[in-house]
Amino acid sequence: MTHSSFLQDELKISEQIDGDRVILTLFGALSVTTVPYFRQAVQPYLERNLAVIVLDFEGVTKIVSRGVGAAIDMAVQAKKQGGKLRLENVGKYGRSLYIQGVHLVADVPELEGFEP
Amino acid sequence: MTHSSFLQDELKISEQIDGDRVILTLFGALSVTTVPYFRQAVQPYLERNLAVIVLDFEGVTKIVSRGVGAAIDMAVQAKKQGGKLRLENVGKYGRSLYIQGVHLVADVPELEGFEP
């Protein structure tokens, strides 16, 4: 595998704090290249012991399994600390999230017709 | 060139008559394969000597130059009969239409920054 300067996936995260709740809205690709930034950007919120961390997927343009894996790790960590991770606006990515079992550890919108 | 049963371009046209005006809304591809249908479907309206024939491009998913050529022919015919052809909702196809000179024979929304 090589890197290229002009085909990089990009991920931007905007924050909106509301009491003991934070909404993190993702824009761009949740891919192999952006996962390290994703983990690093969310970690401080996990460490603050917030009641709810919302990941808003409205602006997500691509998901790879390792990106979903990172969200699972975040949900497990939040749960251990008595908080929770919630995914919103997952849209067409719902099936991929359920297949990876995100719904077992995080709040995810119900998915019609999903048979695990 | 060969044909395939499962990659055909499709074009649907819906009609809305309003006095001596008709709005024809196009859905699908204005491509080499659909141009004959496009010409054939619009011809009866041209023959009715309507004051205005509107082609609404809102639902157009692809344009090729021969499709635009057909619209030019329609505009020329309408003009000869004292009517006119108007194109609406041309969206991202505006530049292609202007490059082919559609604005010389039909009413087309103004295009910012077009230098003929």
Place this chain on the structure above:
Amino acid sequence: MSDKSLKLQISIPPVEGIEDVPVAAVEALASKMGFEPNRVQDIVQALTEACVNAILYSTSEMDVEVVVTAMHNGLILEVCDRGSGFDPDSIKPPDFKLISEVGVKNGGFGLHMIRELVDKVEIESSERGTVVRMSTFLPDSTLSNSAPNSTLPAHPSDSSSLMPQP
């Protein structure tokens, strides 16, 4: 008008992020073939995972090939790399109980996703490279709509004879 299958081929260098290009191509093709949006997304996601693996585990600059066979009753995608291969049988499905307790840490979901998302997966791998072959079939109703006189097999289970040979 022919029902013959069509073969397309897309070669990409093993570069991070470039999988978007064949994925967009296949998305357009699958939609045009009449797959439902949900099914198109399944195909897109499976192809993304397979391409990401092919790129990630490429050990040279040799191209990754995506071979696409569009058939009257479905779509076969082959993702071929020249990496050093792996033993597909050694990859166990994820242990969701364990994951719920300790998390994921290091990937391991890609092949599971692919298997869940498409109708049929075949993997051939050796030290000269890997081919992941993913087949997705159109539902019968779509077939009879678009070609009422078709004599091609419509059931996935009937279709193995349509598979291209590696």
Place this chain on the structure above:
Amino acid sequence: MSDKSLKLQISIPPVEGIEDVPVAAVEALASKMGFEPNRVQDIVQALTEACVNAILYSTSEMDVEVVVTAMHNGLILEVCDRGSGFDPDSIKPPDFKLISEVGVKNGGFGLHMIRELVDKVEIESSERGTVVRMSTFLPDSTLSNSAPNSTLPAHPSDSSSLMPQP
């Protein structure tokens, strides 16, 4: 991280309507490279016209090849067919005065469109086939944003040395 150009290749059979597949691929690539939506649409439209011609004038079942070179400062698309070729110099630009009076009747706009839509067009044609090479360059501002230390030429007029040889 490398500035090296990337080469992708898409082979399609000469079948009506299949141009949507390479077009979707190139649309995704051009967007990702940082072309503005208008410019992406210009590239999409030019590639559509070139592919339609390649398919239309193919005289055998041999594949049409779309060779894509993504460079730091732009995109080169080559559409190659095995048709019987033509003399590009014999194709005159459309006579808009005449068209306004009598209409179009039989096409003849494709090459004109291509020439207007992209920055540079080169056509090589013989009885063995045709290559239409279309180059589109990124504006300087995009370049300096994404790679401030770039030493690649940014002006279209400087870039002929970056062209792949046929």
